[in-house]
Amino acid sequence: DQQVKQNSPSLSVQEGRISILNCDYTNSMFDYFLWYKKYPAEGPTFLISISSIKDKNEDGRFTVFLNKSAKHLSLHIVPSQPGDSAVYFCAANYAGGYQKVTFGTGTKLQVIP
Amino acid sequence: KAGVTQTPRYLIKTRGQQVTLSCSPISGHRSVSWYQQTPGQGLQFLFEYFSETQRNKGNFPGRFSGRQFSNSRSEMNVSTLELGDSALYLCASSLGVIQGGWQFFGPGTRLTVL
Numbered sequence: 001d002q003q004v005k006q007n008s009p010s011l012s013v014q015e016g017r018i019s020i021l022n023c024d025y026t027n028s029m030f031d032y033f034l035w036y037k038k039y040p041a042e043g044p045t046f047l048i049s050i051s052s053i054k055d056k057n058e059d060g061r062f063t064v065f066l067n068k069s070a071k072h073l074s075l076h077i078v079p080s081q082p083g084d085s086a087v088y089f090c091a092a093n094y095a096g097g098y099q100k101v102t103f104g105t106g107t108k109l110q111v112i113p
Numbered sequence: 114k115a116g117v118t119q120t121p122r123y124l125i126k127t128r129g130q131q132v133t134l135s136c137s138p139i140s141g142h143r144s145v146s147w148y149q150q151t152p153g154q155g156l157q158f159l160f161e162y163f164s165e166t167q168r169n170k171g172n173f174p175g176r177f178s179g180r181q182f183s184n185s186r187s188e189m190n191v192s193t194l195e196l197g198d199s200a201l202y203l204c205a206s207s208l209g210v211i212q213g214g215w216q217f218f219g220p221g222t223r224l225t226v227l
Contacts, residue, residue: 043218
């Protein structure tokens, strides 16, 4: 049972344009969401997070939007840069779950110069 | 501050064997989590240790076990290896004292079971 789903395995975007990565979840108990970025041969690195009490969190070029009623979140990267090419994982956990984090299957983003 | 280190980086075993993977967290971090990454499955949570106690466990068979030492270093053991255990095993550390605190991942151990 995949509780966190990233339905697009890959995405290609031109440099300078917006990249939108989507994530859906099914578990209503999730109340904290995170995005990680992973380069080949490296472990994932934390990118940005959002608590369920918010609907938007922004950090530089990265913005995460949360729609609780739709159980959907998205990561916007503006403007996209070639260095953003990586696999992006959506993740979620819940109060009391501590570090028991549920990850999606990842979306491979390619930013074309 | 040194990052999360995992040893070995690569490992080849045959079916039925046993394997032990090691993880050294960032200094001061008391939580260590383990994940299995396979193509198409994303990262699957194995278990989390905090101050030498297993605090959370994922849906993996009992062949997968772990432990944490007093210095927060952690080991993961897989017994009676199966072909399907071939994967990248990632370790992540965090302070672990707040919900949602982000984790710092090591580079992983690539296990191949022949």
